[in-house]
Amino acid sequence: MLPSPVAARPRTRPHGPPRPHPLAVAARLVVLALVAVLTLITTHEVEQLRWIGLLAVAGIPAVLAPRHVLLGPLGRFAEVIIVGLAAGKVAAEAQIQGTLGSGLGAEAMLPYLAVPLTVATLYRHTREALALLGVAAATLTFGGAVTEVNDERLITDGGYLLASAQWLILAAVGITAAGTLQRVLQARGESRPPQPYAEATRLLTQLRSVARQLPGATLDPGGIAEHLLDELRTITRADRAAVLTASGGGRLVVLAQTGVDRVDWETTLDADSAIADAWASQQPQTAHRSQARSHRKGDVSALVVPLVAGVRTVGLVTLEADVTNAYTSSVVDRVTAVTRPAALRLEAALLFDEVRSLATNEERQRLAREIHDGVAQELVMVGYGIDNALALLPDEAKESGEELRSLRAEVTRVITELRLSLFELRSExxxxxxxxxxxxxxxxxxxxxxxxxxxxxxxxxxxxxxxxxxxxxxxxxxxxxxxxxxxxxxxxxxxxxxxxxxxxxxxxxxxxxxxxxxxxxxxxxxxxxxxxxxxxxxxxxxxxxxxxxxxxxxxxxxxxxxxxxxxxxxxxxxxxxxxxxxxxxxxxxxxxxxxx
Known part of the structure; x- marks a missing residue:
């Protein structure tokens, strides 16, 4: 058995590494600039900006190859480690300079923790984000343990521990928020309708399956309408009845009708009639006058029931009886119980009819184009060739000339037939x-x-x-x-x-x-x-x-x-x-x- 072409087709990969997203690069630069300003304000030492330079260098792999299986995670882990070590050094320098306490000094570097953790979560690397959070806690603890201020370990300072704990908690909240945002974006992407051709292919495939399973009569709008009228006449009186549906010109067309006399039903949807009201309101309407254009005199009861499939009105059922009060509320309930499932069948038949008509018309137009651009043009050239041959024929070859003229007449006849066929194909x-x-x-x-x-x-x-x-x-x-x-x-x-x-x-x-x-x-x-x-x-x-x-x-x-x-x-x-x-x-x- 040969492999399926789809299964055998190799998965294509984009050429070269993926380009960094402009928003991600901009976010890193903004946070990096913010941390640099806070560090300078906290320590008043330009030398402390070396940590900012180290962060910028460590972030290069994460920026240029954020989805790379090795470079992306290494860059993010390097950023977290540098932030953890730099937070202790900046906090110690701030306390030595006497500008701020160790807790506020550490907070100059800690905001940058949100960058690598959020990026990892948005790339669906939740385990990596949790690992980064653990590495950040371990690095902050190690930095506080090895850094001394006034012969005391920084880790013993309550301000430093409180600031570190607060920012670790904020980072954990950021992971949760980023995960929620990622799921929302994924859900929006899945709910977004597919491309038009993909959606059309899916729907047509379903339609083909349904059409093969159903017998032909069930996809005939006229047959469904006639069956519906026969069913309704068994449960209520109807001296005249019809099933109407919409046409392309904003009017109604009669699919089927019953009754001794022909009725010129009201087919405009902007008229003052129960038919127009039922179509607009999607609710059954009763009236005491006929829904024909030439209204009948005498006692008449009319009932118009919309055929609603989902939220769309696909047609109307009009029933009339030559008596008063023929359609009570109980009768209306019985009628709607029959029309409700019939509406879905009628909509399926109308849609199938429309798809078949569109496909047929498109095929006729395609055939017309093929004939016009192919056979018709070639026959015209054959005719021109015969004309040239007749023009170059010597006078003594009269017998051959008659045969060529007969052939030219036959070519002209065939061209005329083709033109009429093209006109027939294009006629609508x-x-x-x-x-x-x-x-x-x-x-x-x-x-x-x-x-x-x-x-x-x-x-x-x-x-x-x-x-x-x-x-x-x-x-x-x-x-x-x-x-x-x-x-x-x-x-x-x-x-x-x-x-x-x-x-x-x-x-x-x-x-x-x-x-x-x-x-x-x-x-x-x-x-x-x-x-x-x-x-x-x-x-x-x-x-x-x-x-x-x-x-x-x-x-x-x-x-x-x-x-x-x-x-x-x-x-x-x-x-x-x-x-x-x-x-x-x-x-x-x-x-x-x-x-x-």
Whole structure:
């Protein structure tokens, strides 16, 4: 078994010794200058400043190589020993000069003890700091024992012992404080968020693991919303109900809804409605009027429950009943008991949908760049080469010239196809323009390049579908238009876009040769459209168009209002009264890629 690349990679070390920290150097210089001034004031002897020079020399290794396994500790131990010996000598000199007592004389040097002990603790060398504290106590004791003042040992002077004990205690407190500071800094470093790419890698790895463990249906926002509505209708009355979530334009989109009639729900968050209040307050809201834009007359009870995951509102559940006081406090409690766990499932599905859309869009843009900078440029150069060959061809080589001109025409056709493919890859649904605008723009561009007359029928409400659903519908429409342009041999193209969330119908018809001789790449395109439609729980319908041509349609959801009008027109006279308002079922459901 080969070793893991990560495990086998050698640990890199910084080149050269680590640079001294400017703050540490500045702190040493300040304390050293303070001790020098105190020594001069205490003894009035310039010769006593030799101890300051010794401290400066001893501190050089600790400053230049503070983390070195040998030089750093040696320098700090040398500093402690020099301070312990110098404290006794300075105290004795002060007592001889009669300027100060031995205790205050010793305190001129003792403040420097804090420097090596604190540095060792901050470098996480707690044992070294404790050892330095012990060496300092032993050195002060030894210095007091060997130093005589007026034929008496300095260690017998109570002032010297008291000053030494006080500064040793302060040094011990400094070790504790430095250790606490070091742990606080370490905790802050651990709690600091990792670098963006590292965090993204961690989250995407977790997402991949979750996506592999969960079945596909559990990561579908529309399926989760429909299941939630079905569950709520078993515990309370709801003549109309919907699940809404936020879209990119600061509006709400309908994920799913139930009811006999279609409801134009209020989707703005700045309106005076229970929907806006529930979103802002994250608390259930009841109202005595419908939450539709065209408010219903009569007795209406409305309940809007926010779907809150953590501290974030991910959606709303709106329930309406055509009676008064339908949603009492007990009903609200039962509803919230169901919506609370559903909010987390919906948030996971929405996040997964967003990540998938971002990844898909990024990949499409990358492919577009690769094609533009690679194959497209090379084909253009091939075309220029053929043009040069034709220009240099002698007049007598007419037969070869015809072959070159045919080859040049084929290269031009391929370049045109590539440009249309680039346009398709870069096409997206603008959050302000809408799905109909994106489809019509693509049809206009493609139809103009292929010489097709394009006829539009656009019927898009102000409400929007979820962004991922709009993207899939756009790709289905693009594939249908591309199939008609490439294989149908048509002169006219009819594009219909009807969006009435959560219902949508995209229909592309042509007057070409029909579905007789379907090429393999066309069958593959139809299979891709079927997969896309299934992903958004839509129905792909492919049927002949009379007198000639083919119609490709994708239908998402159902619209009782539209079905009622359509069935009323198509039903024979005498059967209109028996219309049951059920969704219209097509006679030509998609059952695999047909032969065009």
């Amino acid at each position: 649904v603008d959050r302000h323009g809408g799905l109909a605008a994106a489809i019509s723009e693509y049809a206009r561009q493609v139809g103009g390049s292929a010489g097709l007359r394009v006829h539009y029928t656009l019927d898009e409400s102000t409400a929007r579908l979820p962004a991922a659903t709009e993207a899939e519908l756009l790709r289905i429409a693009q594939e249908a238009i591309t199939n008609a342009r490439k294989h149908a041999g048509a002169s006219n193209l009819w594009v219909t876009c009807a969006v009435d969330p959560p219902y949508a119908q995209i229909e592309v018809s042509d007057d070409g040769q029909g579905i007789a001789d379907q090429r393999p790449d066309g069958r593959y395109g139809l299979a891709i459209m079927a997969e896309r439609a299934e992903r958004i729980r839509g129905r792909l319908e492919i049927r002949p168009r009379h007198p000639s041509g083919t119609t490709v349609a994708v239908v998402l959801g159902s619209s009782p209002r539209r079905d009622s009008v359509r069935d009323s027109v198509n039903a024979p006279e005498g059967e209109l009264a028996q219309h049951d308002h059920q969704p219209h079922a097509t006679d030509h459901p998609y059952q695999g890629p047909p032969r065009r």
